[in-house]
Amino acid sequence: QVQLQESGPGLVKPSQTLFLTCTVSGASGPTAFYYWAWIRQPPGKGLEWMGVISYTGSTYYNPSLKSRTSIHRDTSKNQITLQLISVTPEDTAVYYCAKTKTLILGATDKNQYDYWGQGTQVTDSS
Numbered sequence: 001q002v003q004l005q006e007s008g009p010g011l012v013k014p015s016q017t018l019f020l021t022c023t024v025s026g027a028s029g030p031t032a033f034y035y036w037a038w039i040r041q042p043p044g045k046g047l048e049w050m051g052v053i054s055y056t057g058s059t060y061y062n063p064s065l066k067s068r069t070s071i072h073r074d075t076s077k078n079q080i081t082l083q084l085i086s087v088t089p090e091d092t093a094v095y096y097c098a099k100t101k102t103l104i105l106g107a108t109d110k111n112q113y114d115y116w117g118q119g120t121q122v123t124d125s126s
Contacts, residue, residue: 002026004117014126022080022097036080040093047108094119
């Protein structure tokens with residue numbers, strides 16, 4: 001059974017860079033034929049797709065976040081990472097990583113993913 005576990009600092013100061021990690025465990029790791037996405041949900045708002053990385057390492061980003069977002073993978077550690085620069089209060093959200101066999105840019109419906117992590121809360125300390 002594949003499991004995804006997000007981890008991060010929890011609290012981040014304005015203008016700092018946020019680093020989150022998604023650790024994959026189970027039958028398949030990042031090298032399998034999957035796509036790995038980051039999605040977030042600000043308090044009281046809907047899910048927002050941030051970006052995705054493919055099994056080849058190709059990345060696709062939400063245009064509204066592209067200038068601040070970077071997704072990478074570390075196959076040796078079975079991890080997917082998210083970097084978000086210049087954090088503002090609007091970046092306060094629960095951040096999720098998810099895994100899918102089918103690339104659908106912008107997908108935020110959990111049914112469009114094969115696996116979905118439990119999420120990690122990130123709060124701007126301002």
